[in-house]
Amino acid sequence: MEQTEEQSESTNSALKRVQETAEAKAHTYDASKYERPSVTVDVVMMSLRKRDLQVLLIKRRSWPYEGMWAIPGGFVNIDESLETAAKRELQEETGVQDVYLEQLYTFGDPGRDPRTRVITVVYFALLDSERLQVRAADDAADVGWFSVYDLPSLAFDHEKILHYSLERLRGKLDYTTIAFSLLPEQFTLRELQRVYEIILHKRLDKRNFRKKILSTGILEDTGAKKMEGTHRPARLYRFNPEAEAKL
Template structure:
């Protein structure tokens, strides 16, 4: 690491902030931390932290997620960068925001001495957020909603094996609208992203459901779900 290219400049702290989502109790949840700072009484925030010169931005995100309890794989994608001079009252912090997705069972929130708590919070029951995190979170939800319509991105929110009803629930939850069962099946199968696994899931006094999995658990752009 050498000196900076310009003689005179004011340096910023570069941070990442992550809107990490999962589906819990059939509802979309986001991971939030409860701050323990006098400037932000009773405020919550998105997880994140500073970036160091020894890692790229994606690596910084993964490191901070692991610190907050991430164990399994998480899907991450960059959302945008928030750099208003006054967004953080404690100094000039330019923050690169990420959208991240995981499954509730592979991510058990882990707190630390720096925070009061770390928890999954339903997105229709949000507390007050510090900094500009309300805006970041709104942008993340918007991106997720939009991307669900033209990609297989939900793969990152579901367990590896799932029933068609669970898949449809995920879509209905994120899009906040009812979807016709027959049409949904037709379209999903036509996209050719799924394959049956030779198992069924029995959950009560009714016909067991066939299990499916995504052929490829990586992002694919599809056009219209």
């Protein structure tokens, strides 16, 4: 449930040796002009839309992979932290703030970008299905939401990144409260169950699910009820972060 904070370092006695050999070994790549790799931040943004787990992608308008879809991202400014850069990207792409955000993995193989050496730190973000509406259909030509179970062909190795993201999401689902960040403040138990079912991609037993969730004490009954469609009305719950219960 927690991601530790940033920071660290490296340069030490051994480092100078390395640095000296670094340029010597660099028998070019594409660009001898780039002695050092560039660093970008990419953000995998997922949300629930229409009872489906979807990811936000951007259509590339130039070489390489022109016309293909890609995960949004951009360079890290010299004076901002990686997380700040990820938040800025989010803000620029969707206009949303205060979403769940965690660092996923750093991808840095040489040759992953045909233009130059780029190391990218990938962040993973979850939007709740309500605030989601805000933008998303704005400059609809370039930006689109896609089901993670039915992806278009993707630029670079972004398909691999999305698979990794999905694995991580699934893994964290049952020992963290990550699922709540996909729902609005109030929700019914059935809606919560649906989040789990969509992400795990399998049916769950209703009674066992409710029993397990409620036994953790992590939910708070709002007293309100939700009436919708042709059903019986359902209780609305709220996530209680105070209750540091284990799922």
